[in-house]
Every structure is written in C-alpha cells, then in structure tokens.
Amino acid sequence: MIRVDGRSDSKSLIRVRGLNKTYTRGGEQIQVLQGLNLDVDKGDFVAFMGPSGSGKTTLLNLLGGLDVPSAGSITVDGDEITHMSGSKLTHWRARHVGFIFQMYNLIPVLTAYQNVELPLLLTKLSSSERRKHVETALGVVGLSDRMHHYPRQLSGGQEQRVTIARAIVSDPTFLLCDEPTGDLDRKSAGEIMVLIEELVGKYGKTVLMVTHDPLIAARAHTTLHLDKGVLVEAHQLEQGALAGGAA
C-alpha cells in the first residue's frame, strides 16, 4: 500500500517523513522537496512522474542513500538512513539498494558476467558462490547466453538487462530505477517493463521508478506526481487541475 499523507502505520518498508531538500545555486536557495511524505510496502511498484527539475531524481537519490536530505527522515526496513555516516551508508546501499540507471552505466571493459559480479565482490561469498548468484541473475534477465559478451557487443535492451541483473544479484531490499526505458526503443522498453513487472510479481521485489512516459508509469501499481516539492496521487493532481480550471 502506497500512501503520501504521512499517516500510514509503522509497518511500511520505506517510510519518508517531512523530507526537505534545498540546493544553493548562485547564492539562491532552491527548495526541491518540501515536507514530502511517502510510505511504500514490500512488493509495491511505484512510478514517480513530474516535469523536468521537479525533483524526481533528487528523491530517488535520497531514497537510495546517495544524497542526504536538508531535513526530514527516511526509514527503510526499520533503519533510519538519514543520520548514517558516509561509510555506513555505503555499506547500507550495498545490502539494500539495487540501482537501474537510464544510461545503463556498465563498465565497458568488463563482460556482462563481470559487471553483474561487481556488487558481490563486496561480500564474503566465495568465487563459486558468486558464480552461482551471477548465473542466476543473468538467467532471470534472459542473458545466460550473453554472459561473456562485453557491453559494446550487446544491444541497448540487453545492456539494460545486464544492469537489472547487476541490481538484483545481491538480492537487495528494493530497486530504484531512474528512467529505465528512457534510452530504449518502444519494443525494448516493453521488454524491460515486462522484466521489471516479473521482478515485482514473481520475485516480490519492491520497485520505485522515475519516468517521463505515462505508458511506462501506467505499468506500476501506483503513479505519484511530484508537484511543488510534494508527492500527490494522480487523482489528486486531476482534482487540483480541475479546481484551478474552475477558478
């Protein structure tokens, strides 16, 4: 169950309260997020939409522990991450977050196998255990036969599949997808979305996704819009628009 009113119970997997993020640019304070609330349960699939500069990626960075908020709190699976030190946050990210980027961000000199193995190098798993995990992850994304290919030898859709395999190989608590289909053609985008839906439906993964594309957003359980620094649900946005139109 996804809520943005800040009144959910404490069982949510991700719990955000009063989140603020302010940037200073050229001496001017820009408030990107203003007291944002969010509750996401395990197995939810939520899409964030909004115009450019509305703070979607900022929100994703905060949820993934890549950035720190100006105020407010983020609690994931009972751990409050907003006050963690840099190194604690790094270890937390390794255990709990799987990142899927728009530009894939694979290491070009490593094979698909080696790219997927990267997060496991930080664990105590043996080489054979790592191999098992990597092969499983590549199997889930349907690239078992491409594991020794370099990114330049793969199509855009296949590269994004490798990114997804890298994101899920360490079995993180949730996945953060920043425009996962933004660089793909419609067919490949559809295939990636089928894969993400499978991760949610079949493997019970929690997915938070930023997208500009309403068709892609429609595949999520819930679409939330970032409006004036807070999250609103689609129907609230429509009501607001209607109210504005009536006025």
Next chain:
Amino acid sequence: MKFRSLIFANLFRKKIRLILTIGSFAIALVLFTFLAVVKSAFNRGIEIAGADRLVVVDRVGLMQLMPVSYGDKIRAIPGVKYVTHDHWFGGVYQDEKNFFPQFVIDVENHRQVYPEFIVPDDQWNNFAKDRQGAIAGANLAKRFGWKVGDRIPIKTTLYGGATWEFNLDGIYHTEKPDGDQGQFWLQWKYFDENVPNVIKSTAGWYILKLDSPDDAVRVAKAIDDKFANSSDETKTETESAFAAGFAKQFGNIEFLILTIGSVVFFTLLLVTGNTMAISVRERIGELAVLKAIGFTDRSVLFLVLGESLVISFVGGVLGLLLALILIPGISAALTGLLPPLLLSKPLLALGLVFALFVGAASGLLPGIGAMRMRVVNALRRV
C-alpha cells in the same frame, strides 16, 4: 584479490597509453639504476675501507711525494701494526683508452696491510722474486685476456713517458665478489731503479694497519706531530676519509647524481600522475557507479592505487631487466673513465622500491580525488 580483474581490465582500456607509461617508467628506471651504480662505484672505496687502516699523505697534496724513510718512523709509533707504501704509476696499456689504476707497491708489507686481496702463494712468491713482475686483478686480466706468464707493456704518462714491460706473475681476487679487482701492481724496487733521481726513494702515500681501530685518532695525531715542521709534513686520516676525498677529486659526484636523480624522479612522477589523473577523469562516471552500488571510498582509492602500482611494478621490473643487460656494456665502454659499474642486489631492490614509491605517489592524488567525489554530482555528468 577479488578486485584483480577490475584493476587489470581498467589498465588495458587504453593499451597504447599503458605501453607508453610503462615504457617511460622502464627508461627512467634504467637511468635511475645507472646513476645509482655510478654513485656506488665512486663510494665503493669508502665502503670497503678498513676501519683499522690509516692513510698518510703529504699535507700539500696527494701528488706531493714523501721520503720512503718515513715508513720506519711510522712503524715505531705505538699502535701501528704494519706499514706499507704505494705510488701512482699512471700508465696506459697499448692505447690511451686502456687506462686502469696501476700501483707501485711495497712487496714486503702489502699483503699484511691488505689481507682482502688474495693471491695464491706460489704466484706471490714468483712476483716477489721477479723485479719486473706484476700482479693484476681478476677483472682486469679478464678484460684484456691476460694470463700468468704474459708480458705486459705499460706506457707511463709520468716518469719520462717510456714504455715499461712487466711479467704477469699472478692474478688476485678479492674476498667479496664486488671488491676492486681492477688494479695492476708492480714492484717499488723496480720502479725506484728506473725513475728520475728526483723521484727515487719516495713514496706516494703510506697505508698502515693499526692494532685496534680505537687507536686511530691517537696514532693519526702522533704521525702528523712527528713530521710537523719538516720539509714533508703529513696529513693522516682514516682510509674511508681518504677514499671519500679521492672520490671528491672528480667533482661533487653525489650532488650531480642527486640533481639528475631528482629530475628523473619528478618527471616520472608528473608523467605517471598525469596519466593516472586522465585515466580517473575519463571514467569518473564508472567510479561513481561503483560507489553507488556499495564500493567504499577506500575501495575506490585502492583500485586507483592498485592500477598505478601495477604500472610502476611492471615498468620497474622491465627497467631493471634492461639495466641488467645494459649496465655491463656501459661499464665496459666507460672503463678507465669510471670505476667498474656493478649492479648489486641491494641496488636492484632499491630500484624496485623507487618504482613502487613513484607509483604510489602518482596514484595518490587522483585516488583521493576519486575517493572524495560525490556520487550524485558524478552521476549527473554521465
């Protein structure tokens, strides 16, 4: 070493750049090693000097000769065990370029003062009996293909410029393999018979062996006091101080080598540092992704340092191998101009340490930059 594949994959990203960087490392290491062996060659006399030996020279300078009668007077001073004297012969073999040190030695006492030079007894006895006899160091004999029994003509640049002929009666070795085995010895008596009158009955310098090294200061003072206000006042010093002074006659070699060495060091540091900085800048986005997925700041620093250390290690080893091949050739080509250039194991180890130090130093700044990079900012640039 789980990050090994990542380090090596990154290194081979730009193969030409990698080869050029390793090449510059190797060339710099050859130069560094060459400078180090030259320095070591000049200091070898100091390093092998006996702690229980003193050298007496004329206070005016090394080229000023002293009466040979000083020997007995020095021997009479308490604490002096043996005394011998040497002369500089200053000749060339066949050609001007075949220069090597030739010493006119005092046959009776030389072996007692210099026990580290080993001559088989039968060869020594032949030499002692043969006025025209000579003994050559093993390296010198090898250089010219001499063997015992050969007749060796030496044209002296001093003492009238005549060609003197010697019978090679023996070949000496040293206790340590890196000892000086490039000298040529001839008998003082034969020398004394054939030099102009003004040089007869003289010694170039005296070398004395003490009962105990603890007596060095007292004995040196006693000798210099004994000959004070005479026509040939003396200057007595330890053999190592004498060797250091002798090396300084060639100029401030140490300073020269240090200066060139510093230029090599900083150039190499800048070249490798620049390469590493470019390499890190080119893949700042990739490093950001690594940090995003959980690589710690320290791991990122380790990756960058690992790369620069591998480059420096490979470049260093290649450079040292090249030096092992080139330096004996250079040494042979410079015979007569420089003491023998010997590339010892400690020098090789020093070369490798130098290479690794430069590698670590050049990777440190880009590594710290990558370590401190903010993931969010770096990802925005991708």
